[in-house]
Amino acid sequence: MTKTAMPGFSPCNNATLRRAARKLGRFYDDVISPSGLKGTQYGLLYQIYVSNEPAMGTIAEAMVMDLSALGHTLKPLIRDGFVEAFADKDDRRVKRVRLTRQGLAKLEEATKLWSIAQQRFETMVGTQRAADLRAMLDEVAALDYGPPEAALPD
Amino acid sequence: MTKTAMPGFSPCNNATLRRAARKLGRFYDDVISPSGLKGTQYGLLYQIYVSNEPAMGTIAEAMVMDLSALGHTLKPLIRDGFVEAFADKDDRRVKRVRLTRQGLAKLEEATKLWSIAQQRFETMVGTQRAADLRAMLDEVAALDYGPPEAALPD
């Protein structure tokens, strides 16, 4: 087996994770594309859908995403009328978001496609192994890479 | 435990993978940042380093990355003098790349930082579990999501 025939096989956990993310992302994107949404956008609409008119910070936290990055990612979805934002009534600093009627319709349309991708993937790696993988990834996403220095209790 | 205290827990393999990639990416980025490189750039320099004056297409394949995306990502590294490109002598369509003296020095500098991140991560999740995770991710990156339609043999 020539080394050029296989992936990079770097021992770096980060590089390996990104490599897999690129590949899987393209797969989901391809399958979901007929809806006009990217995989990431589908995930964002879904997160908003399952939340209760969440504040931006809440979504960012749930998605383990930078708040400003979320704001950027949200723009095209708002521009296309799938999501609408409004100020919180008790704290005007807080901006909440919700799906529009179109957004909900688009989410439902995309969910059918997502199911195909999801199922195809799970058929290939096995439902149980996929669940194990997600569990491991959830753990990674929840890790607390303690503060670089200081910030110790008391 | 309030639900806002944990990640989104989406059943979507793609969303879960991206979520973990964002978190881990930031961790490695933070630790490697003193070198001035991002985690992705470190990975790219490393890949070039372990290859033999690879053609762009070869790197793209090894990293399971789009060729044009690789070209874009390579620009800042060439601009900063860490990588240099040159045409293949037998096929002028092919562009090969290699690390410059500075690039090699920067890679060595960054590798020390990378080791810290790598070790901190593995201490948290366990060396064996990290290896298992990478194996699973390498498998995902190597999957063949057969052609959408047609393209069947004969």
Next chain:
DNA sequence: CCCTGAAAGTGGCATATGCCACTAATTAGA
């Protein structure tokens, strides 16, 4: 040797993500 089709990159355009510097709105204090 000329023409056609495949192969390798480039550039433009759009989304994905982060960090940093700021602004606006709240809350904690004196």
Next chain:
DNA sequence: TCTAATTAGTGGCATATGCCACTTTCAGGG
């Protein structure tokens, strides 16, 4: 109550990634 510190977002800037339309080279078939 007026001010300092904190919290939630925004905008700008830079990298990360992809897709598509081209341009340049090669490899073949006549």
